[in-house]
Every structure is written in structure tokens, then in C-alpha cells.
Amino acid sequence: MLGVVLAVAVVVGSGAGAGAGAVGPVDGPEADLSHHGHLFLRDGRLGVRLVSENHGPAPVARATVRIAFSVPMAGGYELPEACLWSSDRVVSCRTGELAVGGRGGELALDLWAAGLPEELTAEIGTPWRDGAVDRNPGNDRHRVLVLDTGDPYVF
Helix, strand or coil: CHHHHHHHHHHHHCCCCCCCCCCCCCCCCEEEEEEEEEEEEECCEEEEEEEEEEEEECCECCCEEEEEECCCECCCCCCCCCEEEEECCEEEEECCCECCCCECCCEEEEEEECCCCCEEEEEEEEEECCCCECCCHHHCCEEEEEEECCCCEEC
8 A cells, every 4th residue: 555655646746747737837936817807799799808816925027818719800900008919819918917916907808700600719818927836727717608699708
């Protein structure tokens, strides 16, 4: 039995699975980022409202939030200054500085989907957090199904 326990300890302690899903280095300051908000879709118009927070224990000078859509967005619409198109399906935005216990400003995107989809999926995540480690990535990663109802779908 002791051999089995030691074998498990070696596998766990070796880093196998350590930081699985974590972005950036495994060693570094720890910051627990989260993103919460809602999306709505109506007649091709897609609204995204999102707030980023840092639950600590270390501050984050800058991070990014990435929103990937299952359908392409129509071009020609301006994004907020902190955002850029990574592709016709992906928007990446800076969160700004996030103090411990601090919130960023609300990110508001008003987009148009190409065509008139009856539904789409949005995946929200943090691809970069300025070297900080997030051992609780579940609250900054979301996958949201949004139906063309005009109703807010909360994440």
C-alpha cells in the first residue's frame, strides 16, 4: 500500500497535471481573475457586457480577456479602445490594472453576427495575466450558449 501512495505522490509531485489549464508560468504571484456578465442576441445584434475582477492575493498590472464566437461577426464596427479583432470570430481586450479585490470597468461590446444565426456560442477566457498564476481558472473561463431571443444569458 505504501508503494502505491508513494507512486501517486511522485506523479502528483512531478508536475503532471500541475497548472493544467493555467496560463503562464507555474511559479509566480498568484491572482484569481474572474469574468462575469451577460450576452444577448436579437436579429443578428450581439451585446456583450463583462466585468473582470481580481480576488487576489496579488495585484495584476494588466491582463486580457478573450471572447471567441462560434459564428463570424460582421466587419465594419468599431470596438472599444482596449479591444482588437484577433479574427472574425475572436475579440481580445485589455482589462487594465486589477488590484486585489478590485474590479475593472465594464466592457461593453455591440456587435453584429454575419447572417442571422438562431444561436451562437461564446467562449470567454483569460489568455494572459502578466505572469500571475491562477490556481482557480474556473471563474474566468465560461462557455455560453446564446439564443436569438433578446434575453440576457448570464455567466
